[in-house]
Amino acid sequence: MSNSTQNPRGIGVSPGAAVGPVVQVRAHVRPPEHEPAAADPVAEHARIKEVFESVARTLEERAAGADETAQQILTATALIARDKGLAKGVLKELNAGKGPTRAVTDAVGTYAAQFEALGGYFAERVTDLKDVRNRVVARLLGQEDPGVPEFHVPSVIVAHDLAPAETATLNPTLVRAIITEAGGRTSHTAILAAQMGIPAVVQLVGARDIPAGTIVAVDGDSGEVTIDPSPAYQQELVGKRERRRTALAGSSGPGRTADGYPVKLLANIGGVEDAQSAAAQDVEGVGLFRTEFVFLSRDTAPTLEEQTDIYTKVFQPFGSRRVVVRTLDAGADKPLAFADLGPEENPALGKRGLRLSALRPELLDTQLEALSKAAKATSAEVKVMAPMVATAEEAAWFARRVRENGLPSVGVMIEVPGAAMAARHVMAEVDFGSLGTNDLAQYTMAADRMEGALSDLLDPWQPAVLAVIGAACEGAKVAGKPMGVCGEAGGDPLLALVLAGLGVNSLSMAPSKVGIVRYALGLHTMAVCQGMATAALDARTATDAHDAVLALAHEDLAALL
Amino acid sequence: MATRTVTIASSVGLHARPASLFVQAAGESGLDIEIGRPGEEAVDATSILGVMALGAKHGEEVVLTAEGEGADEALDALVTLLSRDLDAE
Structure with missing residues (x-):
């Protein structure tokens, strides 16, 4: 069927076929172990506050282009990034002798614990708090934001696993297919992809190593993912998609x-x-x-x-x-x-x-x-x-x-x-x-x-x-x-x-x-x-x-x- | 110092969207505004985390305080905001 025998194969969980460039969802970075204390807590605090502000601006920019549900989530998350109480908490941690990323992590942790204890709606907001934390920590370490990067052409989304909050901000018209390294037949990703009619493959070993921008062909039925597919194979997949469309168009009504x-x-x-x-x-x-x-x-x-x-x-x-x-x-x-x-x-x-x-x-x-x-x-x-x-x-x-x-x-x-x-x-x-x-x-x-x-x-x-x-x-x-x-x-x-x-x-x-x-x-x-x-x-x-x-x-x- | 007491009209209480809208409005005033339960320690009304952690529920009374020029007008606007069911809109 395919043009190569060494294609990785995962489990196809949402049917259909698609070809497109890979967008890698980045994993979040943890604070380094043994991070040295800030030499000048006040100066370090000013730098961290700038990073929080830059994160708030990014979130607001993304909110502007998102649908209503995502907009609300992103606007509220931007408010968290600008929160004065959180900024004070970071300063307290810095004064206690912690390094910048540890101070941010612990200050967020204090609020997260409070919210988790409150349960219900508050516990859900912990996801937003952690989103802010992950971005700030990554930026403090000079790395790119974790999560789904911004992209403008229809693409194949690749992740370790997709969190519900991440899928909420995905624009379905820009997602050709979804591939995850973890997940299973009944994981959130699988159910959501099938619901949206987007081909998806889970449990694909080595998915995270595919460089961003690589063209891949995804077969959501067989679970096969082809890297740099030949024009012939792309045509075969398109042909299969067309055959499917023709066959399905001819059947309707009760089962x-x-x-x-x-x-x-x-x-x-x-x-x-x-x-x-x-x-x-x-x-x-x-x-x-x-x-x-x-x-x-x-x-x-x-x-x-x-x-x-x-x-x-x-x-x-x-x-x-x-x-x-x-x-x-x-x-x-x-x-x-x-x-x-x-x-x-x-x-x-x-x-x-x-x-x-x-x-x-x-x-x-x-x-x-x-x-x-x-x-x-x-x-x-x-x-x-x-x-x-x-x-x-x-x-x-x-x-x-x-x-x-x-x-x-x-x-x-x-x-x-x-x-x-x-x-x-x-x-x-x-x-x-x-x-x-x-x-x-x-x-x-x-x-x-x-x-x-x-x-x-x-x-x-x-x-x-x-x-x-x-x-x-x-x-x-x-x-x-x-x-x-x-x-x-x-x-x-x-x-x-x-x-x-x-x-x-x-x-x-x-x-x-x-x-x-x-x-x-x-x-x-x-x-x-x-x-x-x-x-x-x-x-x-x-x-x-x-x-x-x-x-x-x-x-x-x-x-x- | 200006003070107002208002009952939370929002059916979900002062979290989710209502909290966001309230905090944004308080921030836009540029004043030092606090919110708290009557007789209890107040929190910064421009802190989303503080306001959410307050956990004010539907039908509960909260006290708003503000200082500075335009404090009365700012609080009146916030009272109007909290008197609406923001979640239903």
């Missing part, structure tokens, strides 16, 4: 296999803006509406009125289409200022998801009441499901509460292997199930989702993960209930065929992935999908499973991958 078995194609969304953009696309509704954004970064629980208003705004754009809402999924890893249950040794295994709702039922009750009101105010087919359900009792507890609020359709996420294995009992309590393949892989393989180095174990092609999914589908069939998928696996066109073969009848994904999945389904009969499922389950390794299914795929699909 169906070649022989007409319906597999609903739905979108994953996380807010009002997502809802508006997803509703404008050819999707059959929403298979996963994450409601966390309503709760996170707040000091107090959102009121019934606030929630009703937000949910109404999310449902409205979908008309009579389906919207599956996942109730609050928080816990020790996504802490809430107003429902903090304290630190936990193993947050992923702790009081999160429905377990948090069981301990703080008033939060769930308000949310369900708001959902019920918003459902009545709109014509969307609203369904509600709970995260992190492990047992039939939990499912029954949740179902009763949802139905008491007058919501007609209740479901559970299947992301705990225990719930998958006991699916016939769990599913008997509810109306539908939805496989959260990201967490299901994490728990089945005992591998932390946030741990980039364990990406291979988290591969949803792992035959063990597929077996657990198969067991859940089997249980749902016994209970006579539909089972969907709302994890990243649903957006992989080959895996989507396997899932359909296993008995899944709805797939929810980033809207940018729906087209290729619809196309893939339309090329294969249910019998072929079932054959693929059997082949994948019989495979010894994740790679074998993938290759076995690829071998069974229609040549028109294979040509696009």
